[in-house]
Amino acid sequence: MRIAVFGLGYVGLVTAACLAEWDHDVVGVDASAARRKALDAGELPFHEPGLADLVARHRAGGRLRFAADGEGDVVASALKEADAVVVAVGTHDGNGGWQTTTMLACLGQVVPAMRDDAVLVIRSTLPPEFVNRLRSVVAELRGTRRPISTVLNPEFTREGTAIADFLGPERVVIGIVDDADGSGERRARDLYAKVEAPILTMSAIDAGFSKLGANLFLATKISFANELARLCALYGADVGSVVEAMAFDARIGGAFLRPGVGFGGSCLPHQVTMTTEAAARSGVDIPLLAAVDAVNHRQRETFVELLALGLDGSLVGRRVALLGLSFKPDTDDLRDAPALTIARRLLTLGAQPVAYDPLAVTRDRAAALIEGLEVVESVDAAVEGADAIGLVTEWAEFSSIDWTVVKEAMRGRVVVDGRNALDVQRVLDAGLAYYGFGRRVVDQPPSVKSTAPEPAARNVQDVTDRIEVPA
Ligand code: UGA
Numbered sequence: 001m002r003i004a005v006f007g008l009g010y011v012g013l014v015t016a017a018c019l020a021e022w023d024h025d026v027v028g029v030d031a032s033a034a035r036r037k038a039l040d041a042g043e044l045p046f047h048e049p050g051l052a053d054l055v056a057r058h059r060a061g062g063r064l065r066f067a068a069d070g071e072g073d074v075v076a077s078a079l080k081e082a083d084a085v086v087v088a089v090g091t092h093d094g095n096g097g098w099q100t101t102t103m104l105a106c107l108g109q110v111v112p113a114m115r116d117d118a119v120l121v122i123r124s125t126l127p128p129e130f131v132n133r134l135r136s137v138v139a140e141l142r143g144t145r146r147p148i149s150t151v152l153n154p155e156f157t158r159e160g161t162a163i164a165d166f167l168g169p170e171r172v173v174i175g176i177v178d179d180a181d182g183s184g185e186r187r188a189r190d191l192y193a194k195v196e197a198p199i200l201t202m203s204a205i206d207a208g209f210s211k212l213g214a215n216l217f218l219a220t221k222i223s224f225a226n227e228l229a230r231l232c233a234l235y236g237a238d239v240g241s242v243v244e245a246m247a248f249d250a251r252i253g254g255a256f257l258r259p260g261v262g263f264g265g266s267c268l269p270h271q272v273t274m275t276t277e278a279a280a281r282s283g284v285d286i287p288l289l290a291a292v293d294a295v296n297h298r299q300r301e302t303f304v305e306l307l308a309l310g311l312d313g314s315l316v317g318r319r320v321a322l323l324g325l326s327f328k329p330d331t332d333d334l335r336d337a338p339a340l341t342i343a344r345r346l347l348t349l350g351a352q353p354v355a356y357d358p359l360a361v362t363r364d365r366a367a368a369l370i371e372g373l374e375v376v377e378s379v380d381a382a383v384e385g386a387d388a389i390g391l392v393t394e395w396a397e398f399s400s401i402d403w404t405v406v407k408e409a410m411r412g413r414v415v416v417d418g419r420n421a422l423d424v425q426r427v428l429d430a431g432l433a434y435y436g437f438g439r440r441v442v443d444q445p446p447s448v449k450s451t452a453p454e455p456a457a458r459n460v461q462d463v464t465d466r467i468e469v470p471a
Pocket of ligand 1: 160263
């Protein structure tokens, strides 16, 4: 099929490259001429494992081309030739909310120019009320011409594993916005001809909610795991063993039950908050999701409290090494990253955070976002002279840290594991004190204050009241 993809961000660029991988002929269009130029020069606007190779291969093979909005002729002919037009423009307002201005502008550009028999595929995540308006928005833009077949095709890819998620989905969902003769659904299914997973057709609002529902449930699992970790700490249980046993129950499963600093990124936090606020505005009571949100925010604070606990309640003047800045490993995405909240809080409390992330671009962006945050180019530089270390993002390279070497370089000996990702014994064997989330720690060094078997949750509560706040 000939396909035009509008919007070359995290969703659109992955979609364009993966559709080319399935032998479709793809033109990717972005509003930014600079982005188009960079892509043609082989530079990606963000980090996604495997994407640069995929893009390079299909550009070289001719199945993937790029254009920018200003290049009227190229865009017009791509639109005229396309059997399917995929819209994947951003719907975030950059401030935790939704915006549909970009979507409306893009639809205004593509809908009037599409062939009558082409399908319009909306891939961006949309607020539910906009999904309900989509049919009339498209119809209005189409005017008196034959209505364009339109489907909503939510994406379920994760940053960091987006290519594998796209090429091997667990399901594909096609939500019918407008499709009088069924040709839209047929063409949308043709896009996914190589997929073996079930392809489900449903109404547009059901499709939109299948995406929202999945993300809200994942967020709920994580906040549940964080509550469970607190209970484990209270009673001296180990959350890792508890979840391992729970996961054998097919009704529960083990995924997304890892406690720590909680969920970040552009999807989960935003969708939980927006849904909760929208329900409140409509007078609908959804206390569970409000609690998911509250628990998630509390986790970042708990991380800082654990650092303070290890440092006898005072963070003033303490050098704290933060390992990992992005909201999860294998991405450069800092949107709603727990590390940013934590670094800001540490600065407010008079500490000096020194951060290391494997990606230079992420380090530079974080330094630009947070005045006073020091960023360094290696784990060694971060831990040098540190009073405490806080792991915020579980990048693979942190699992091979030699803690004995770290102990020598540090001034203090506190390690707070914000992802329950470290090998506890290796940290303890180096003579360091380990603080995690609901993990049992039996062999803390003798002089470490407030360690197991005292319940960590109670300790955190104690220390919350004792953190010294600079005047
Ligand atoms: C999420 C969904 O997982 C995707 O299915 C969806 O397509 C995407 O949003 C989207 O709406 O576009 P993503 O935001 O890339 O994907 O990240 P996740 O892998 O879901 O992780 C979200 C956050 O939860 C990360 O900060 C991660 O560290 C945290 N997390 C994850 C936990 O704290 N504990 C866990 O057990 C799992």
